[in-house]
Amino acid sequence: MHTFPRVTVGIVMALMCACSDLAKGTAGDAGSPPRVAGGDGGARPETNAPLEGTATALGPTERGVILVHAATFPSFRLCFENEPDALPQPDATVMPEANVVGVEVGSAVRLPPRETAPGRVFLFEEALIRPLYAAFGGTGSEEWTCGKLLKSPTRSDDAILLGSLDAPLSQGVHLLVVHGCPKSTAVRTYTAAECGAAYSGESTLTISDTVLQGTARASDELPVQVVHLSQALETARQGKTLTVSFGKLGGAMKVVATDPPLFGQPAAPERLAYAPDATAEYATTGFRVAYxxxxxxxxxxxxxxxxxxxxxxxxxxxxxxxxxxxxxNYVLLMLGDPAPKLADGGVDDDERRGLHLLAVPVIEPRDAGADSGPDAGAVVAAASDGG
Structure with missing residues (x-):
């Protein structure tokens, strides 16, 4: 049996800005309806409120996938049923503070579009399959594709079905969020406080897909959308008013969102004024999450x-x-637990498990740079920089 360290979940906010440090997207059309896959393997279409305004040259023609770790589970890689010849994804993006690939605690990874429907989605704990790949110190070959893993009588036991994505991820920018809790075991049990009131000890791990859309912006504004993805925060607030605000730290702020629904669709954006050339203000202006x-x-x-x-x-x-x-477009991921705990009940001081914000570009500039590897991935890390 495996002991699963606690990974926390987050709030996502779409900010209309840019990032030159992440991998380049590819051109395509936007507008395909998002779908949400459940643990039963089915998928249902969802609606997404588009950003208001005029589309930019970067906007609806850009496409790609942003994969977010928002589950109570260790680092992972995914296999798509309809991509049997591919390696588990991501296959080139190195995790923060580690020389191995995967989606780490409190992080997100950019993947290229999927031209065919992924089909059933399987999760592998990264540490369990790492020994198969010589590039990361393993004794195996690089031939362990998803098809081989899923057909192996031993390795297939490590695969966890998250659900099914039954439409291509080729149009628009897809936000894929892995969330939920694994099955409780004698070694590690999970609670409704961590996993939601419906948790009864069985796995609730699943994957959701939402299409994000872009719009034009003025240089002195940040249009912001909020999507609530934090089960830990939702449990902690116990129905009390939850707000997300923007402005001068420690002072009065403009409320961006009030009581955003857990795992709900984003509302229309709030356009926030800021001073892009006032470099000192980047350290004194920001966001507040409160209840x-x-x-x-x-x-x-x-x-x-x-x-x-x-x-x-x-x-x-x-x-x-x-x-x-x-x-x-940026998604601003609010990841972490207001009071993270270790499995033994002690305080968890890993900043990737505490409450923190990461920004991930939804739409990237066309000249953002060459692909970084086979998965063209780019990781957004909760780096321990001390800043």
Whole structure:
């Protein structure tokens, strides 16, 4: 049996900005309806509120996949049933603080479009299949494709079915979010507080797909959308008012969203004013996530993160004034638990499991650079930079 360390889940916010430190997308048409895959293997179409405004040259013609780790599970790689000759995805993106590929705790990875419907989606714990690949110190060959893994009488036991994606991921930018909890075992049990009220000890791991859309923006504004993906935060607030705000840290802020629904669709964006050339303000302006008991009860949780910190965690080699300069959609992932705990009940001080924000570009500039490898992936890491 395997002990699964706790991974937390997040809130996603779409910011209209750009990132030169991430891999280039490819051209295509946008607008295919998003679909959500459940643990029963079925998929249902979902609607997504498009951003208002005029589409840019970068916008609807760009396409790709953003894969988000929002589950109570270790680092993973995915296999798509209809891509038997491919390696588990990602196959080239190195995880933060590790010289191996996969989707790490508190991170997201960009993948290229999938021209055919992925079909059933299987999750493999990265550590369990790492020994098969010589490039990462294993004794096996590089021939362990998804087809071989899923047909192996021993390796197939490690595959966890997340659901099915029955339409191609080739039109628009798809936000794929892996969330839920694995089955409880004698070694590691999970609770409704971690996994939601419906959790009864059986696996609720699943994958959802939402299509993100872009629009034009002025150079001095950041249009923001909020998508609530944090089960840990939802449990902790216990029905109290949850707000996401933007402005001067420690001061009065503009409310961006109030009580966004858990795993719900994004509302129309709020366009936030900021000063792109005022470099000092990137350290003093940012976001606050808070919940409280009402006007008389006070605030019970308040977590702030500056624009500079968001940039540093998301793209360490960039600078804030460049990072937010160009017209491109971002999802701002609020990942982590307000009070993360280790399996033995102690305090977990891993910042990737605590509450933190990462920014991932939805639409990338056409000249963002060459592909970084077979999966053209780019990781957005919760790096321990001390900033």
């Amino acid at each position: 409280g008991g009402g006007a008389d009860a006070g605030t019970l949780l308040s977590v702030e993160q500056s624009l500079a910190r968001v940039q540093k965690l998301s793209s360490p080699r960039d600078l804030p004034q460049n990072y937010y300069a160009q017209a491109s």
